Amino acid sequence: QKVDSALYTRELAPTDSKPHWADQLLPIEYKRYRTRGDPFDDTEPDVEADAKARKEVRGQVISYAELIFAVQQRLHLIMILVMGRKFRLLHWDRSGVSVSLSIDYYEHWELICEVLWRISVLARFHPELLGVDPSATRIFLNDPLWTEMTDAGEECTDDADHRTRELAPGELVGDKPITYAYVRKLFRASLTMAWPRYELEVPDGKNVRKFLVGRPYFRAKGMTGRGSRGYVALDCHTKKFVWLKDAWRADFALLTKEGDILAQLNAAQVSNVPTLVCHGDIRGQTTKTPDFWELMHPRDPFSFLPTTSTSSQGPSNSSTRAKRKWTDPNADVPSSKPKGLNGGVSEDRQYCPLRRHIHYRIVVEEVCLTLPLFEGGQQLVVIIFDCALAHYEATQVGIIHRDVSGGNILIFPRIFTNEDGTRSIDWTGILTDWELAKGLSDARKPRQAERTGTWPYMSVALLNRPQKDAEIPDDLESLFYVLLYHAVRHLKSNCKNVPDWLEDFFNVFSYFDGAYGCGHWKQNAIETGKLVINHATKTRLMFNSPMDQLLGSLVRSFQAYYLVKEYDETQQKAEAQSQLQATTLRAPASGVSRIRRKVAAPAFKVDGKVLAQLRSFRRPEPETSAPTEEQRELANIVSNPQLFVAWLRRYAMMEWPADDKEGDRVPADWVESTAIGPTNVPGYTPNKRQRRTSDTS
Numbered sequence: 017q018k019v020d021s022a023l024y025t026r027e028l029a030p031t032d033s034k035p036h037w038a039d040q041l042l043p044i045e046y047k048r049y050r051t052r053g054d055p056f057d058d059t060e061p062d063v064e065a066d067a068k069a070r071k072e073v074r075g076q077v078i079s080y081a082e083l084i085f086a087v088q089q090r091l092h093l094i095m096i097l098v099m100g101r102k103f104r105l106l107h108w109d110r111s112g113v114s115v116s117l118s119i120d121y122y123e124h125w126e127l128i129c130e131v132l133w134r135i136s137v138l139a140r141f142h143p144e145l146l147g148v149d150p151s152a153t154r155i156f157l158n159d160p161l162w163t164e165m166t167d168a169g170e171e172c173t174d175d176a177d178h179r180t181r182e183l184a185p186g187e188l189v190g191d192k193p194i195t196y197a198y199v200r201k202l203f204r205a206s207l208t209m210a211w212p213r214y215e216l217e218v219p220d221g222k223n224v225r226k227f228l229v230g231r232p233y234f235r236a237k238g239m240t241g242r243g244s245r246g247y248v249a250l251d252c253h254t255k256k257f258v259w260l261k262d263a264w265r266a267d268f269a270l271l272t273k274e275g276d277i278l279a280q281l282n283a284a285q286v287s288n289v290p291t292l293v294c295h296g297d298i299r300g301q302t303t304k305t306p307d308f309w310e311l312m313h314p315r316d317p318f319s320f321l322p323t324t325s326t327s328s329q330g331p332s333n334s335s336t337r338a339k340r341k342w343t344d345p346n347a348d349v350p351s352s353k354p355k356g357l358n359g360g361v362s363e364d365r366q367y368c369p370l371r372r373h374i375h376y377r378i379v380v381e382e383v384c385l386t387l388p389l390f391e392g393g394q395q396l397v398v399i400i401f402d403c404a405l406a407h408y409e410a411t412q413v414g415i416i417h418r419d420v421s422g423g424n425i426l427i428f429p430r431i432f433t434n435e436d437g438t439r440s441i442d443w444t445g446i447l448t449d450w451e452l453a454k455g456l457s458d459a460r461k462p463r464q465a466e467r468t469g470t471w472p473y474m475s476v477a478l479l480n481r482p483q484k485d486a487e488i489p490d491d492l493e494s495l496f497y498v499l500l501y502h503a504v505r506h507l508k509s510n511c512k513n514v515p516d517w518l519e520d521f522f523n524v525f526s527y528f529d530g531a532y533g534c535g536h537w538k539q540n541a542i543e544t545g546k547l548v549i550n551h552a553t554k555t556r557l558m559f560n561s562p563m564d565q566l567l568g569s570l571v572r573s574f575q576a577y578y579l580v581k582e583y584d585e586t587q588q589k590a591e592a593q594s595q596l597q598a599t600t601l602r603a604p605a606s607g608v609s610r611i612r613r614k615v616a617a618p619a620f621k622v623d624g625k626v627l628a629q630l631r632s633f634r635r636p637e638p639e640t641s642a643p644t645e646e647q648r649e650l651a652n653i654v655s656n657p658q659l660f661v662a663w664l665r666r667y668a669m670m671e672w673p674a675d676d677k678e679g680d681r682v683p684a685d686w687v688e689s690t691a692i693g694p695t696n697v698p699g700y701t702p703n704k705r706q707r708r709t710s711d712t713s
Contacts, residue, residue, distance in 0.1 A: 219296025
């Protein structure tokens with residue numbers, strides 16, 4: 017990509033014709049046509065060709081803004097868009113874009129001159145007002161920190177091999193911290209000349225710690241939202257490698273920061289979760305686009321006064337459906353934030369459709385491997401078992417994760433001492449990304465306006481009921497989907513067309529009555545208790561390993577769980593309805609007798625034979641029959657987190673084939689299809705949507 021022009025500081029002004037995205041202070045884009053090149057002009061008739069041209073320009077400037085936010089450390093970005101004789105100022109941040117009026121710079125030349133003069137003054141004296149993050153210090157080639165980072169990335173003979181194996185006597189002993197070779201390699205790979213290096217501040221209580229980073233190992237796509245970036249960072253104080261996450265958390269009240277959640281889990285010695293180093297909001301930095309929106313849409317000053325419909329209770333919660341991966345709503349907000357909250361958002365800001373975000377960083381000790389690097393089916397089950405154990409132990413201290421996904425389950429090599437005294441390195445599952453976690457005791461407290469989770473791994477219940485609170489079985493169902501996804505994608509099986517199967521099962525969604533819902537394949541698996549690779553032939557998914565029994569037992573357990581839950585809820589509703597009817601006034605006796613006289617009129621005669629047959633009929637049974645004892649036992653496997661952990665351990669301890677991993681069965685050049693055949697679910701229209709397969713930052 018190449019923007020038409022840009023403004024730079026004098027020291028970073030390029031001497032070639034390349035865009036130098038890392039150095040741009042303010043990009044400028046030029047378009048020839050005043051209307052067709054203006055992506056924000058809605059005054060002209062919506063001619064199809066013009067609308068298409070405006071859409072293309074809008075996508076172009078969005079991509080420029082996204083790239084600068086990815087490469088630089090930015091609070092916001094000012095952009096100048098020139099269209100013929102007119103120009104607009106664009107203000108980008110993680111909440112959206114604010115656009116100025118279109119100004120004719122030929123007629124109002126003094127205005128564009130003043131704008132450019134103000135930009136030059138701010139660039140020299142207050143670059144943070146142009147969006148440059150003051151908590152991030154750029155590191156240049158002649159800086160000693162540049163040399164320190166380069167030296168830290170060099171290969172070291174003392175680094176440990178992370179592969180699973182038995183350790184030799186005396187190997188990796190002592191108090192010296194262990195650095196795995198893959199961690200240093202990842203840090204070295206981040207030190208590319210194409211990306212800038214930074215020294216980042218992260219709060220540590222009342223103090224501030226500093227970390228050195230290069231290119232992010234992970235970054236979330238898209239301009240708006242959390243904009244998460246993950247770095248292998250070098251701690252300036254300890255000189256150890258750590259994992260640093262930079263994100264813009266959503267400004268929701270009553271939710272705890274991820275770092276506070278981890279501190280609580282660490283204090284309770286919960287297994288297989290990251291070890292917190294430090295965390296905190298960054299210098300009170302928040303997005304400003306919601307403020308601009310509120311200025312342009314002033315609220316009725318009398319709208320907050322109580323009315324006959326709201327005087328006895330607070331405003332009802334609103335819910336926006338079909339978000340993909342949700343942000344980390346949190347508690348620490350500026351002291352000026354108004355009181356009186358509803359649905360996790362301040363009451364006087366509920367009318368604003370734009371979400372405010374707060375800049376946040378967190379650092380943990382473990383630099384992990386991604387889940388697809390697991391070595392075989394048994395190890396995959398062990399990793400899921402480790403994370404299920406972490407989830408169970410977290411529930412014991414009153415915390416539920418609420419965003420279990422393939423991107424949030426990682427691998428970390430640990431040294432174990434065996435019963436016979438020998439030592440070994442084994443890969444452990446780590447359950448990460450606790451930013452959406454909340455207390456189990458807060459299940460009924462509204463905290464945010466939308467459902468949480470990462471679409472491919474969300475439970476059927478959450479997909480079909482967006483306003484539902486996430487519960488323990490929803491997280492356990494997500495663990496099941498992570499296991500299923502990676503088993504199908506990486507292990508040998510009878511599934512021949514793996515990419516399409518994964519897309520159909522995990523990414524397809526239904527659309528009914530204005531809302532997104534669960535796709536047919538996932539819904540069918542839970543309703544039938546079967547995993548098939550072909551609905552026409554009903555061919556079962558097979559791995560020829562204990563994975564068959566494990567996945568089969570779990571999908572049947574979830575089938576039973578939904579049957580039991582539906583039956584119990586139906587019984588509760590019926591009981592409540594019965595009590596309501598018992599207290600409801602009956603119709604006047606005269607009315608009842610009048611109706612009976614009309615029906616019993618002699619115009620319709622029933623002979624004795626038909627009458628006897630009618631009396632012999634039994635009353636119809638309820639549509640939902642009571643679950644069997646076996647079904648309740650199966651349902652308990654996936655509703656009791658301790659039993660779920662024990663169930664996974666049972667299969668992890670079985671004999672497994674040693675060569676059951678085939679590699680990634682989704683080709684690197686595979687492109688998802690654009691259409692799918694009809695679904696058998698009444699009222700549902702099948703579609704495919706590319707949702708974040710985080711997870712999802």
